[in-house]
Amino acid sequence: MFVGFDYGSANCAVGIMQNDVVQLLALSEQSAYLPSTLYAMDRDLIAEAVYRSLPAEFKADYANKRAAQISRARMVRHELDLDANTQAVFVGEQAVSAYLDMPEEGFYVRSPKSFLGATGLRPEQVALFEDIVTLMMMHIKVRAESVLVEKGLVQPGAEAMITHAVIGRPVNFQGIGGEESNRQAETILTLAAKRAGFIGVDFLFEPLAAGMDYEATLTDNKTVLVVDVGGGTTDCSVVKMGPAHKHKADRSEDFLGHSGQRIGGNDLDIALAMDAFMPHFGLGSLMTNGKPMPSKAFWNAVAVNDISAQREFNTLSSRKLIDELIKEAEQPQLLSRLLKVQQQQLSYQLVRQAERAKIALSDAEKTDINLDFIEVTLHAGVSRDLFDNAIESSLTKVEALMHQALAQAAHTLAAKNVAATNALPQDIATVNIEQECKPDVIYVTGGTARSPAIYAKITGIYPDTPVVVGDHFGSVTAGLTRWAQKLFAKH
Template identity: 60%
Template sequence: MFVGFDYGSANCSIGYMENDSVKMVPLTDNGNYIMSTLYAMDRELIAEAVYRDLPDDQKANYAKLRSSQLRRAKAVRNELDLDPNEQAVFIGEEAFNHYLDMPEEGFYVRSPKSFLGAKGLRADQIALFEDIVTLMMQRVKQQAEKKLEATITHAVIGRPVNFQAIGGEESNQQAEAILSVAAKRAGFQAVEFLFEPIAAGMDFEASLDREKSVLVVDVGGGTTDCSLIKMSPERLLETNRNNDCLGHSGQRIGGNDIDISLAMQGLMPEFGSESLLNNSRKIPQQPFWNAVAINDISAQREFAALSCKTLLADLMKDTDSPEKLSRLQYAQEHKLSYQIVKCAESAKIGLSDSNNHAVELNFIEQDLTVDLSLATFVQAIESPVSKIESLMKLAVEKAGCKPEIIYVTGGTARSPAIHDRIKQVYPNIEIIVGDHFGSVTAGLARWAHRVF
């Protein structure tokens, strides 16, 4: 069976073609999407979980590659008093719920796709990301096959134009290699990749009745991709669209960055980010940025380090707001960064339909609530939204022609702040908002049906 697989920064989904229309696979009891999150009681148990679901012909080679991790996994099971077959690694909503129950324990990662193109990854870090992505793909594939009552053999997987703002093609090759290895280990016999904005545009193209030049703006969880594409009903049937893609741009800037910016400017003041020291200087900002920068491995490592704990203890002696800074100490001690940013994400969603949103931070301090306004949100996200605007202009510049339609998609695209900025940049061009989550998956499904 052939499918389109959107391995997204925020969510994973699978679609397929049936009677010339796209069908989404219900991956959970509540919908078509699985959160791109993983929780392991110990990171050494991830390789063990991968090994158990590998195709038989790959197990021997994988066991050789991960011999030390598999050996340590046995010791970890004894230390944690886990039964040999007791589940110890979780994905999706299950992963997030385990993290909420035990944030200071275990190993939790959100949006692993955001890290795949990172520069300077060591061999052991690349191996870990291969295992994380493999396990997630295994579980998503298994769930889809269970629902479809069929074996999935071929997949078209979406990828951003650029996985990283820096690193260029080397970062793209590294990320695509990780995805390729993971897909093979997950049991896919053949895999093709397709730029996500092109996939999103393909779904929209099916609704056109004549040729149009369309700027597809895909604002996802971890990346924003823009492509100016010539579309028409006739082109929809072609298998090579290279000449129709007139200009691309992409960068690792998306919903996660908006959440982080909102957390920093909207929530961190209640953790002491605007307090002063005894010498009347503003408190150092780095610990606060590190606390919310959940898509930056180095920042998270620094925030969790003993040196950060020592720094915060020293700052407590000098700050004019010790009661606020103590909240950051609590977040650092109990590893609550993801929960804080998750609250910012909920506020972002709430502010899409309202001018105000109350953020409850009871997990930090009883009855702690922060009221955020739409105006605060717009101000907080100025930097990431400006970068999205620049990407749109770059794609148009590369294409050498202006779009007739702007098609906006991606989970973050529902924000009025994004719409308003696009209208400001292109006031006289029709803007169409697509399925916020399903456009890419639908396009990938169409392409899988075509190329396989």
């Protein structure tokens, strides 16, 4: 069976085709979406969990590569008084619950996809992310196949129920690193999918996938600017769509321009946590010498999608720095809260509360966020104006990506015109790089695009162009599913 697999920064989803209609499979008890999170009582237990679930043909090679981690996992189980069958690694909602119960005792990662293209990863870090993604994909594949059995679409015990998957990927996994970052991330995802039991794997840009789902509804041909503002990245694609295009097996001629950057919902949450919460922890306060409090420790506390920042914040030297800041602060009680975040590893909880504020502000001008996990009576008032100010730089980047995709599309069309008229290649250079292709429609998708601030920015850039809002969470999965049927059915 062929599936579309959205391994997202915020959530994961899997789709199948039934009677030419996309159906998303329930990956959790009450939802088709599984939070992109993992929690382990110890990180070496991740390798152990992967090894236990690997297909037989991968076990020997994996055991050789992860011998040290698997050996340490046995010692960890002894130290934690866990028997061999006690679950020690959790995915999705179970991971969130385990982290909230034991934030300082285990290893928690949210949005692992955001790290896959990071530059400067050491081999052991790449190996860790390979294992995290593998374990999550294993969990999702097993869950999806159990749903297929429940629906009566496959027989219990059938081998390789789900064999092939088209996995969505952003245009760029990182703002820096270029194609090397993209290759690193795709390599990790491919290896993880193979280890999880997928026989065939291919990739499709997420905005193109979202656009394909929209294309299924079109009765006229249009040039569409797809803007996909997701949890980890924002991606834009300019695509020719409609009845004359959607049945093509090769769509490369229809894809006119792409742009993407690692700026998404996670970044908005972090920016909001910094501006709305960190003043309650001492940001903006003064030291006894009258100088402003240095901001780096506050940023490191909330920058949960930055490996270097989190590693630095969790060091003993960071703890000592905060201790020194407490001694020099005019309001030491505020800095004591920051110390608690560092000691008890509460960064993800803070950013999670910022995410809740962001969601609440989609329907309200103000919201009050409880921070009682820091202090019983601590709470923070958050307004839509504060949120808008916090994410202003992110909105500017989203606008730049839209312009970039349309400028690239204009250049592509100019090149095609040159080729069609047998003009000289250098004539392409006469096209001003700032010139843009005018879209007929802007198609907006991605969970983060639900925010009124994001939507207002997108619609305000081209006020005369119609805007269509897709399924914020399901359109990418639906497009991936449609493409999987077209791609793999040929083989």
